[in-house]
Structure formats: structure tokens, C-alpha cells
Amino acid sequence: MKTAEIMARLQAKYPTEKEYLQAVQEVLESIEDVYNQHPEFENAKIVERIVEPDRMFTFRVTWVDDNGEVQTNTGYRVQFNNAIGPYKGGLRFHPSVNPSILKFLGFEQTFKNSLTTLPMGGGKGGSDFNPKGKSDAEIMRFCQAFMLELWRNIGPDMDVPAGDIGVGGREIGFLNGMYKKLTREHHGVLTGKGLQFGGSLIRPEATGFGAVYFVQHMLHTHKDNLDIKGKTVAISGFGNVAWGAATKATELGAKVVAISGPDGVIYNPEGMTQEKLDYMLELRASNNDVVAPFAQKFPDAQFIPGKKAWSVKCDIAMPCAFQNEMSREDAEMLLANGTWLCAEVSNMGCQPGAIEAFQKAGILFAPGKAVNAGGVATSGLEMTQNAMHISWSAKEVDEKLHGIMSSIHAACVKYGTQPDGYINYVKGANVAGFMKVAEAMLAQGVI
Ligand code: 2IT
Numbered sequence: 001m002k003t004a005e006i007m008a009r010l011q012a013k014y015p016t017e018k019e020y021l022q023a024v025q026e027v028l029e030s031i032e033d034v035y036n037q038h039p040e041f042e043n044a045k046i047v048e049r050i051v052e053p054d055r056m057f058t059f060r061v062t063w064v065d066d067n068g069e070v071q072t073n074t075g076y077r078v079q080f081n082n083a084i085g086p087y088k089g090g091l092r093f094h095p096s097v098n099p100s101i102l103k104f105l106g107f108e109q110t111f112k113n114s115l116t117t118l119p120m121g122g123g124k125g126g127s128d129f130n131p132k133g134k135s136d137a138e139i140m141r142f143c144q145a146f147m148l149e150l151w152r153n154i155g156p157d158m159d160v161p162a163g164d165i166g167v168g169g170r171e172i173g174f175l176n177g178m179y180k181k182l183t184r185e186h187h188g189v190l191t192g193k194g195l196q197f198g199g200s201l202i203r204p205e206a207t208g209f210g211a212v213y214f215v216q217h218m219l220h221t222h223k224d225n226l227d228i229k230g231k232t233v234a235i236s237g238f239g240n241v242a243w244g245a246a247t248k249a250t251e252l253g254a255k256v257v258a259i260s261g262p263d264g265v266i267y268n269p270e271g272m273t274q275e276k277l278d279y280m281l282e283l284r285a286s287n288n289d290v291v292a293p294f295a296q297k298f299p300d301a302q303f304i305p306g307k308k309a310w311s312v313k314c315d316i317a318m319p320c321a322f323q324n325e326m327s328r329e330d331a332e333m334l335l336a337n338g339t340w341l342c343a344e345v346s347n348m349g350c351q352p353g354a355i356e357a358f359q360k361a362g363i364l365f366a367p368g369k370a371v372n373a374g375g376v377a378t379s380g381l382e383m384t385q386n387a388m389h390i391s392w393s394a395k396e397v398d399e400k401l402h403g404i405m406s407s408i409h410a411a412c413v414k415y416g417t418q419p420d421g422y423i424n425y426v427k428g429a430n431v432a433g434f435m436k437v438a439e440a441m442l443a444q445g446v447i
Helices: 003-013 018-035 039-043 046-050 099-115 136-153 169-183 203-221 240-251 274-285 293-297 328-336 352-361 373-388 394-416 425-443
Strands: 055-064 070-081 087-093 121-127 159-163 232-236 255-261 264-267 302-305 316-319 341-343 364-366
Touching (some): 003 018, 018 425, 039 046, 039 425, 055 136, 070 099, 070 136, 070 159, 087 099, 087 169, 087 373, 099 121, 121 136, 121 159, 136 169, 203 316, 203 341, 203 364, 203 373, 240 255, 240 274, 352 364, 373 394, 394 425
Parallel strands (some): 087 159, 232 255, 341 364
Antiparallel strands (some): 055 070, 255 264, 264 302
């Protein structure tokens, strides 16, 4: 396999799909060495097959807003790869959603899900619908119209969607309600459900909690056996994932000194309190996409308009917002301020230049597909509970989540440790995720 040749072909075929090309390039670069030691992969053209989604659905979603006006959006589901289990991955409702973004997310999801140790393939979907400023009734009508198309293509052993940006418990409830109405079946076809109808304890917290567990493993593996207690953490975003990470980091004794939104950053030198963490959820629910009110409510915090979380001095940086949110310049600013660990929590949150800057500086850096895998892993645990018609306690789920994050970390160490001892988590995660999917594809023939 030659990464450059494959990339040139994909660039010619999909010239506008920059996020997809970026995600593929990163994975191919890291697996090239290992892949070329396996002529059986090359013979079966595994790479040529794995970079293309199995199939992709595009559909029109028409709904009526509160003014009685007819609105039309586009819905998608990308079924990327089901070599190791049913397609699994979230739905994103955001105006930026397009085939390139969903293909990058579906591709990443395939390797992430492989890392979780659970039998889940990769998928992703969503719509260019913008939930910001919409009423509950509008959200419900949109979700119903979306499911009216999607339901034929999903199923508990076929494709199991969940939430992502813009899709939380409320949306999953409406989507599940419509699915149930159409099929007259109530099974685990979606994850992230409410606790009253098949949801799993800890699912809302799982992405952020899992990310902090992963950071703990990175710290414990350090030659000085470090701990998160007493460290300063900068977090971007104030959504569900940022909240989960801030909550667990605070509980373990770290000081969360920054959270941010599209309007700027909250500098929070005293760290979080329970009241502040609760207020993060209130801010998100307010649907306004701003963090500024945080500093009005808590006078020890300061709002700095137009700045990112990376302008705040911290030991640990955790991007929890959006793809490509951290540029090379942001990474260099962090490095200049003494940051020595970056755990990417958002999917592809760091631009290639940022990753390069961290790795060149020799600091600890781990990619989203390893760090944020606790979310989908807990979705996998929700699927298991649904299939068994039981529900586990929060303690049981949290213990399983701990075990999964620990094995993901171990897989990264196994495949990513360099001769000089530096752990290249990007390589480790990509190779570990890839090997299982590739072997599964090989074993199941040319299909
Ligand atoms: O990016 C992700 O892993 C998610 N949005 C969660 C997917 C899931 O199926 O729980």
C-alpha cells in the first residue's frame, strides 16, 4: 500500500470532501508500515475497501415550523463498515452537516468502535437541520419527519443510531417514539434513550467520564506515575461531553480552569463547584450557544470574548467541541504556556498541524477515537442490556466503562510504543482499531 497513491485517487474522486480526506490520510499514514507486513491484506485490497462506506442514504426531511411554514432539510445515514458488528454511531443535527463530514465521522467510528472491544461496526448520520432556537414542538416534528424516512434502514441487529452534536436525550426520545409507532416494536434500535424506556445509567456522562479515565491511564503510564489530582485542565465546549469531562476531572481533584463557547472563553482560576457544573447544563439547555452568562453568575470567573480555551495556561488540554477546533497556532500557544498533555475528546478536534506540534514537542497526545470511545462503548452496553431485557446499576456500567477505557489504553501502548519509549497514541489507536476490522473483513471474503 502506498498512502500517497491511494490519497491521490481519493482526492480526484472526492475533491470537495476535505474532512473525509483528512481522516483517511491520518489513518493510512499510521497503518502503512504494519499493513505492508501483511501481504494477505494487500491481496484482498483491504485498504481500498475500508475507505469507502458500504452504503449511504440521503433523504428529504420536510416538516412544519411553529409559524405554519413548510421547511425542508436533508437527512443522511452513512453505513460505513459492519465487518465486526451492526453499524453503530451517532446522528448529528447541525447546519454544517454534509456527506464529507458524515463520511469522516463514519470512518473514524469504524476504528473507534473496534477499539472498544465490543462487536459494533461503524456508521454515522444526521441532518443539516439547526436545532438552535427551535421550540420543543419543532424539534419533535423534525425528529418524527426524519424517522419517517430512516426507519426502514435501521434495526437492533442492523444499524443502531445514537446522539451526537445537536442530538441528545430529548431528540432520541422523539426519534424512538416515531420508530416504535411505525414498526410496533420496542427494542434497542437507538441508544442514549431515557432511563424509563431502555436507556442505560451513565450513558449521558460516559464520553466525558471515559475521556478522564483515559487521561488517568496516560498519567499513570508516565515514568513519574502522575495523577490528575491538582492539575489544571482547559476544556473547550460546554455541551454534554465537556460537562462530563469537567465533572469527572473535578471529582478526581483537578482544577478546570477554562470552558469555552463560540462567543469566547470563561477563565475559571478557582476551578469548578457542583453549582458551576449544574449551571453548565443550564447554559446548554438555554439553546443560546453562549458561555458569557457564566461569568455574570460566578464573579470569580472571567469572560474573555473571542478567545479560545487554549489561551488559558493549563497542564492538560481537552478539546470537547468540534472537528478541527485546534489549529497549529493554538497548539503552539498551549506549548508555550507549558501544557504537557492533550487528550482530544471531540472527533478529529485537532488539525494535523496541531498534532504534529504536540508530537514534535514530545508531549503526551491521544486522539479522539481512543479518548472519546467511552461514549459509544456505553451505547454498546445499552444494546447489551436491551437485548438481555435487564438494566445494570450505575456501578456496574461504570466498572465496565473503566475496564474498556483501560483496554483501549493498553491497545494504544501495545501498538504505539516507539523504540525510544514515546507512546504514539495516534499510531497505536489507528493500528489497533484497523487490525481487528481488517482481519474480520479478510475472514468474511470479498463482499
Ligand atoms: O462520536 C461518537 O462516538 C458518538 N457520537 C456516540 C455514538 C454512539 O453510538 O453512542
